[in-house]
Amino acid sequence: MSDSFLDLGETPQPAAKADAYRVLARKYRPQTFSQLIGQDAMVTTLGNAIKRDRLAHAFLLTGVRGVGKTSTARLIAKALNCIGPDGQGGPTIDPCGVCEPCRAIAEGRHIDVIEMDAASHTGIDDIREIIEASRYAAVSARYKIYIIDEVHMLSKAAFNGLLKTLEEPPGHVKFLFATTEVNKVPVTVLSRCQRFDLRRIPAELLAGHFAHVVAAEGFEAEPEALALIARAAEGSARDGLSILDQAIAHAGMEGEGVRADAVRAMLGLSDRGAIRELFRLLLAGEAAPALAALRGQYDLGVDPQAVLRTLLETVHGVTLAKVGAAPPAGQSAEEREALGHWAESLSFSMLHRLWQLLLKGHDEVARAALPIEACEMALLRVIHASSLPDPGELARALAEGRGPALPAGGPPHGASAPAPAEAPVAAAEPEPAPPALPDSVEAIADLLEKHGRHTLQVQVRNHVRPIRLEPPELEMSGARPLPTDFTRDLGLALREITGQTWSILIGEGAGNPTLRETLAAQAEAERAEILASPLVVAAMAAFPGAELDHWKRKDGSIAR
Structure with a gap:
């Protein structure tokens, strides 16, 4: 058989796989303390501790999800083990990111930085392994570091087994704990750690961070869209980046940038302009148009509970505007103007009443078998309550022995006026003329x-x-x-x-001017006229130090 029949050529190689897509929350995880947003106080404290060589042997990082607890733990590990580009550096708040320890820790492969999830390693046996291994010096790093995530999930026996080592660890060991539920961590552990409470990230910082991410990804986004995502994230960078990831994917399919209306529809949020119009109808007592506006939102797929939640946000925004608080980041000019107008016309008692009524409706809708019907009834209750007399006015009326005034137009709808008492037939007396309205x-x-x-x-x-x-x-x-x-x-x-x-x-x-200011101006003019009269001028000259105490007006009243 000829060799030509055996020459099959090179074995075909599979095409090189493109790098797997990484979600934004992982791709943009902070690699330096300068990239850690919203935690300036903690970074300052850590920087000062490193500069002064006053490093604790155990750190506890607590905060809500997605604010950077695990990322901070890794950054601390890099800061403590960085050796600099030349290999001669020491602990620093600004790790270089290029030395072998920095790169190995960032890639999660450093042998001396051990991460453990306490949710899946809860027992005493897992902690016993850590205690035994902590006796041995670090292989290649300056410190052997144990990062235990969700530390509150450890069992009671595991916490007790860790106490002695945690209080007097070897000099080459550092413990970094992270938890979202610090109240479940025993006080005996808390007292042995330096605690850092990571704050919720403000919405304006998140929106700015998302703008940089969108630009780095080669997309465009409306500022209002980023503000919506930042508010929905509730202070969590990871939650916000996950929402932004979804919004970018949607924009990619549509061939457009990240738009506010698309984000609102994706999140199931009510259109704020439509909610402002619904709020106006509620205040005006227009029941039928208000129910029609609610049904319009419902037909667009907006959850009734979300409508009430946005109405609650509107009442809260009006109240903040009334007390002079600064408007939140991302608030449109139209919304700011509307809230300011309502703040001038609504009293605090009315705002508190609206809040309580809407909050009660929100809870009822959450439990209702018929959510949209329950939402309609809640809005009707708000409209009906707006026509009722104020409790304070009602109490004053009863105390003065008079009944509360009915709303203009007579008795409430459906209520009949009381029947007049029988009386002898008599000639009808002319009705008294209505009192003249005051014109000043x-x-x-x-x-x-x-x-x-x-x-x-x-x-x-x-x-x-x-x-x-x-x-x-x-x-x-x-x-x-x-x-x-x-x-x-x-x-x-x-x-x-x-x-x-x-x-x-x-x-x-x-x-x-007010009446008081007008009277004061008149009195001052009269006083000046009297002091300028020749007789008074001569009297003042004859009696130095004398003052005009009071005088009698033409109408007989005394002015001072």
């Missing part, structure tokens, strides 16, 4: 005084800076702090006295 702030104050509303009339005289008065509407300046619930109390009082519903608004601008 002074007239409003006098009317309140006449009807026994002494506190309100004092507040009107001292605080109201009128911008526009067109009865039954009064627009006043908000430049001067007003008492809590003042606009609501004034509107209720004027409605009871005049029989008409008043609209008390907070407008823009400084407004005209």
